[in-house]
Amino acid sequence: MHRKHFIILFIFVAGIAACSKDEIADVFTGFQKPSNFPNTVYHFETNPVTKEGFELGRKLFYDPILSANNTISCGNCHIPTGSFSHPGHSVSHGIHDRLGKRNSPPIMNLAWSPTFMWDGGIFDLDLQPVAPITNHVEMDDTLVNVLNRLRNHAEYPSLFKKAFGTSEISSNNFLKALSQFMLMCVSSESKYDSVIRNQTVFSSSEQQGYAVFRQKCSECHSEPLFTDHSFRNNGLSITSVNDMGRYPVTLNDTDKYRFKVPSLRNLAYTAPYMHDGRFFTLDAVLDHYTGSVQLTPNLDPFFLQGAQPGIPLSATERENLLAFLATLNDKNFVRNTLLAEH
Amino acid sequence: MNTKNFLYISLFTALFATSCKKDDAPAYDSNVKADLSVEFDNVVGAADLALNTGSYTNAAGESFTVTKLKYYVSNFVLTRTDGTVYTVPQKDCYFLVDESDENTHEPLLSIPEGEYKTISFLVGVDSLRSTMDLSQRTGNLDPAGVASDMYWTWNSGYIFFKMEGTSPASTMMGEYMYHIGGFGGMTSSTINNIKKVTLDLTARGVPQVKSGKSTNIHLMVDVLKMFNGSSNVSIAANPMVMFDPYSTTIANNYSAMFRHDHTEN
Numbered sequence: 343m344h345r346k347h348f349i350i351l352f353i354f355v356a357g358i359a360a361c362s363k364d365e366i367a368d369v370f371t372g373f374q375k376p377s378n379f380p381n382t383v384y385h386f387e388t389n390p391v392t393k394e395g396f397e398l399g400r401k402l403f404y405d406p407i408l409s410a411n412n413t414i415s416c417g418n419c420h421i422p423t424g425s426f427s428h429p430g431h432s433v434s435h436g437i438h439d440r441l442g443k444r445n446s447p448p449i450m451n452l453a454w455s456p457t458f459m460w461d462g463g464i465f466d467l468d469l470q471p472v473a474p475i476t477n478h479v480e481m482d483d484t485l486v487n488v489l490n491r492l493r494n495h496a497e498y499p500s501l502f503k504k505a506f507g508t509s510e511i512s513s514n515n516f517l518k519a520l521s522q523f524m525l526m527c528v529s530s531e532s533k534y535d536s537v538i539r540n541q542t543v544f545s546s547s548e549q550q551g552y553a554v555f556r557q558k559c560s561e562c563h564s565e566p567l568f569t570d571h572s573f574r575n576n577g578l579s580i581t582s583v584n585d586m587g588r589y590p591v592t593l594n595d596t597d598k599y600r601f602k603v604p605s606l607r608n609l610a611y612t613a614p615y616m617h618d619g620r621f622f623t624l625d626a627v628l629d630h631y632t633g634s635v636q637l638t639p640n641l642d643p644f645f646l647q648g649a650q651p652g653i654p655l656s657a658t659e660r661e662n663l664l665a666f667l668a669t670l671n672d673k674n675f676v677r678n679t680l681l682a683e684h
Numbered sequence: 685m686n687t688k689n690f691l692y693i694s695l696f697t698a699l700f701a702t703s704c705k706k707d708d709a710p711a712y713d714s715n716v717k718a719d720l721s722v723e724f725d726n727v728v729g730a731a732d733l734a735l736n737t738g739s740y741t742n743a744a745g746e747s748f749t750v751t752k753l754k755y756y757v758s759n760f761v762l763t764r765t766d767g768t769v770y771t772v773p774q775k776d777c778y779f780l781v782d783e784s785d786e787n788t789h790e791p792l793l794s795i796p797e798g799e800y801k802t803i804s805f806l807v808g809v810d811s812l813r814s815t816m817d818l819s820q821r822t823g824n825l826d827p828a829g830v831a832s833d834m835y836w837t838w839n840s841g842y843i844f845f846k847m848e849g850t851s852p853a854s855t856m857m858g859e860y861m862y863h864i865g866g867f868g869g870m871t872s873s874t875i876n877n878i879k880k881v882t883l884d885l886t887a888r889g890v891p892q893v894k895s896g897k898s899t900n901i902h903l904m905v906d907v908l909k910m911f912n913g914s915s916n917v918s919i920a921a922n923p924m925v926m927f928d929p930y931s932t933t934i935a936n937n938y939s940a941m942f943r944h945d946h947t948e949n
Contacts, residue, residue, distance in 0.1 A: 388817045457871050463839040465870040468818045472827060473837040485828035513828030514818045591839050592872040593929055 370396060370680065373453070376530035378538045378566050382453040384467055384525060389518045391525055394505040397684075399523030401501065402516070404683040408471075408488050409437055409481035416471065416520075417683060419446040419480075423676050425608035426450060426527060432619030440479035443583050445619035447604065448612050450529040450675065454567055460601045460617045462573060463591040467524060468517045485513055492516065529607050529675040537669070538566065544669065551666025554659045559606070561644050568606040568670065574642040575599040577635030577651055578616060585618065598639050610671040624667065628660055711894070712797035718895040721790045722760070722803065722903065724781045725945070726753060729908045735783055742911035744918040746853035748860065753783040753907060754834060755845040755938075756809050756824075760793055763802045765890065770795050778809065778824045780834065781905075790900070799890050803901060804882035807939060808844030811867040811878065839927060841865050844877060845938060847910060856923035862910070863926040864935050875932055879939035889947030900948040906941045913937030 373391040375382060389395075402408065404417040419434040420426040426449035428434045434446045444460050458464040464473060474480040475488060492498040492511050499509040506515045536542045544552060555563075564570040573588045580599065588597040601617045615621045621630065635645050635652040645651045655663065675681075726733040728740045733750060741747045757779050760772040772793050779791040809825065821827070825842070827835045834843040845864040854860050868876035883903070885891060891899045911917045915933050925931050 385817060388819060459838070462871055464837075465815065465840055466818070469827075469837075469840050472835075476837050484832055486832050489828050512822075513826055514822070516828075517818060588872075590927065592869060592874045593927070594872065594874065597872070 373525055373528075376528065376535065378535060379451075379530060380454065380566075383456050384453040384521075386453075386525075389468070389521055391522045392505065394501075395519050395522040396526055398501045398505045399519040399521065400681070400684065402520055403523050407491055407495070408475055408483065410483040410487070411437060413437060414481050416474070419474075420449050422678070422682050423611065424448070425529065425611040425672075425676055427612040429611060429613060432614050434480075436474075436477070436480035437482045440482075442477070442479045443585055444617050445614065448608060449524055449527050450607065451567055451605065452527065453525045454571075456571055457602065461588045461591045462602055463588075467521045468514075470524075471517060471520045485516075489513065489516060523681075527675075527681055529672040531674040532607065532672040533669040534666075535566070535672075545665065547662050547665040548669050549666075550658075551662035551664065554655070554663045555666050558653050558655070558659075559663075562603045562642075563606045569603045572603055573597065573600040574603055574644075575601075575638060575640045576631075577638060577641050577645055578620070578630070579634070579636050580638055581618070581620075583618070587617070596640055600640055606667060607670045608672055608675065609667055611676050624664060628655065628663070631655070632660075712799070713895075714796040714798055716797050716895050717794045718797050718893045719898050720762075720793045720795050720800075720891060720893050721898065721900045722757075722793065722805075723790045723900055724757065724903055724905050724942075725789070726781075726783050726905045726907060729906060733783060733907060740908065742908065742919070743916045744853075744911065744920070746851055746919045748849050748851035748853070748919060750783070750847060750849040750907065752846060752848040754780060754847075755807060756780055756834065756842065757791065757805050757807060758809055758813075759806045760791075761804045762793075762795055762800045763804075765799045765801045765886075770798075774810075774813070775820075778813070780824050780830055795893060797894050799892050801886050801890060802882055802884055803944075804880060806878055806880055807935075807942075808865070808878040809842045809867065811876075814841055814867040815870050836865060836927065840870070841867055844879075845935070847907065851919045851923075853918070853920040854923040855920065860919045860923045861926070862924075862931075862934055864931045864938075866927060866931065875927075875929065877931060877935035879935055881939060881942050883942060883944045885944055885947065888944045889949070891947045892949045897949065902945045902948065904943050904945045906943070907938075909941040910934060910938040913940060 370393045404415050406412045406415045408415060414437050419428045421428060428446035431446065433442045433444060435441055447460065452467055458467065458470045464470050472485060475483055475485060489511055499511065502511050502515060503509040505519060533542065537544055562570055562572065562574060586598045587601040609624060613622055615627050621627045631653045632655050633652060637651055641651065645653065648654055728738065731738065736749060736751055739747055739749055758777050759774060760777055762770050772795060780788060782788045813821065813825065824830045831842060834846060836843060843863050843865040847862045849860055850858050851860055852858060864877055866875040866877040868874065885901065891901055893899050914936065917934055917937060922930060925934055
C-alpha cells in the first residue's frame, strides 16, 4: 500500500472512530458502580439490569398511559434536565392540576438509597412507583387498570417479552422495568467526582468551601452521595400544612418533623429546596441555616451547638461553600441522552 | 413347659400380637395429603352478617351496618391429636376472606391425613413476606390484583383487616372505616398488628382428615367482637382508624372474633 493511501485510510478510520465516540453517550453499558461510590443497596440479584429491561422502563417512565386519563407520566414531575426533579415547582401538580404537599425529589443514585420518599415510607424501589400511580393528586389510577391498559397496548406485550422472556405483564415485571430505568440514573460525573478520582483539582475557593462543607454540612450530607439517608428535623418553621414528616410512617414521637436528608448533588437543577420547596435559592437555604432555624420538636442536636440554633457562616465561608456546592453539579447527567425520552 | 404347650402359647401369642397390630394399624397415612377446608363464616353476635342491609348494635349502644369486610388469614399450622405439628407450606397459605365474595370464604388446605386437635393461623401477613421481593408476592398478595384494595402504597405494607360501614353515631358523614395493618416496620420499629389465633378443635369435633373425604372446619367469625372486647370501640369516638396507635386496640379485639363451631367429617 502506498504511504499516501495509508494516510488517507488512517484519516478515514479515525473519522469513523470519532463518529462512534460521539454516540457513546447513547450506548447502554449496563449498571456500573462509580469507583468512588460505596456498595449498592438495591437487590440486583432479583432484578439484573438489561438493555431491554432498561429501555422498557424508560418507555414506561415517559408514558402517560400510567395515569388515569392519559395525561401524566413519571417524567412530568421528574424531568431529566432537572436531575429528574420538578424544577420551579414547590410542590408538583398532578392529574387535573391537583397539588401535592411535598416537593418532587430528584431521581438519582437510587441504587444506594435504603428508603424512598421524604418520609422513607417505602423500603423497596420496586414498590415506589405504586405510590404516585395510585395517589389521588398524582396519577390517580390503580395498578390493575394500568396493567390492563399495557396488556391491551399494541407494543408493550412484545417489549415485555424482549425484556423478561414473557409477554405476560405482571406487577412484578412492570415495576422491575421501571426500577431498571431508575437504577441507571446514576450521577457521578461532577467536578467533585473528578477531583476525588484525581482527574482535576478544585480552585482555591472550592477547596476552602470543601473544608467548610466538611466542618459544617457533612454530618448529615455525607460523601460521596451527600446524604446519610437519615431522617432529621432541620428546624424549618411549621406551616399550616403541619406536615409531620416521618411520624405517620413510624408513629414514633421522636420522628415528628423529621424528613429524609436530601443529597446535595445537582442543586443547580433541582430548585426549589426542602420537602415543601419553600426556598427558591441556595442563598435562602443558607439564610435558613445561619439565622432562621426554629426550636421545633426533635430539632437535630447538630443545630444546638452555638448560642442560637443554626450553623454560623462568615461571608467568606458562605461564598466558598457555594463555590464547592457548584462542583456537585453533573451536567453530563442532566444531558444524558440515554436517560431522556426516546 | 412341654413342647406342645409351648407351641400353643407361641401360636396364641403370635396371633394375639398380630391382631393387636391389626387394630393399631394406621387408619391414616401421614405420607398422603388430603383436603381440609376452613370455613370463615362471618356473623354479628347471634345473627348472620348481611352486608349493607343488616343493622346491628355494639356495646357502646351504637347501631351500625357493614358495607365491607375483608381480612387476611395466613400461615396455617395444625396439630394432630398425637401432638405432632404440621405447618402448611407458607407460599400456598395466604388467603383474603372477602364477605362480598363467597368463593373466598373457605380456604382449602392440603395437609397429611390424620386427626387434628388444634388449628392456628395469623390474621394478617407475616413480616417476612411483607418485605419479600415482589416476585414472591403473587396471587392473593399481588398489589396489582387481589391485594390492590389491601395495600398501603405510601407506607409499604398490607392492610390486614378492613371493615367499613355506616352508623348514625359517626361524625364522619355517617360512615366508619377501620383499615388495620402494621407488620412491625422494615426501616424503623413500629406497630405490629399481626395476630396469631389458635383454636381448640376437640370440643366441637375433631377433624378426621382422610384422602377422598372433604373435611370442613366451620369457624364462626363474630365481627361484633371487633367493637366489643377488652376495650370497647366506639364509632363516635373513632369513626376512622388506619395506621394509627389506636389500631392496636382494634386488632386486639378482632383477634378474639374466631371460634370453632363444628366440623363436617
